[in-house]
Amino acid sequence: MISNQYQIIKINFAVTTHIPIYYDCNETLILRADPILCDGFGHCAELAPEIVTLDEWGYPIISTTPLGAARSTSLRSAQLAVRGCPRQALWIEKVEQRS
Numbered sequence: 001m002i003s004n005q006y007q008i009i010k011i012n013f014a015v016t017t018h019i020p021i022y023y024d025c026n027e028t029l030i031l032r033a034d035p036i037l038c039d040g041f042g043h044c045a046e047l048a049p050e051i052v053t054l055d056e057w058g059y060p061i062i063s064t065t066p067l068g069a070a071r072s073t074s075l076r077s078a079q080l081a082v083r084g085c086p087r088q089a090l091w092i093e094k095v096e097q098r099s
Contacts, residue, residue, distance in 0.1 A: 028095050029067040031078045033060050037089035047084045048077035060090075067092070 031051055033044070040058035051067070051074055052060045067075040075092075082090045 028097055029075060029078075029092050030064065030095055031062050031067065031081065032091050032093045033062055034089045034091075035059070037087045038085075039087050039089075041086055043084045043086065044081040044090055048074075048081040050074055051078055052081060066095075 031048070038059055040054075042054050042058050042060075044060050045052045045054045051063050051065075053063075055061055065074075067078050078090075078092055082092060
């Protein structure tokens with residue numbers, strides 16, 4: 001049994017299937033991209049337009065705004081962008097809260 005403060009979020013990767021990831025509802029999450037892996041296909045901007053815009057060459061410019069609670073729309077869009085990236089250049093990262 002999982003307490004109410006945690007949510008199970010399943011993300012599909014090309015290599016593995018259904019890895020459960022636990023996000024604390026109070027954690028700050030952001031979307032990150034590896035500029036070396038990215039080939040500028042632009043799928044991330046199509047799947048998460050509220051988080052990702054593209055530069056003039058098609059490479060992502062990712063918003064630095066935190067993704068929000070575990071059930072938020074922006075987090076779901078970020079998960080879809082991670083799953084939809086053909087080069088697996090995106091990931092969701094937990095960041096420390098600055099005080």
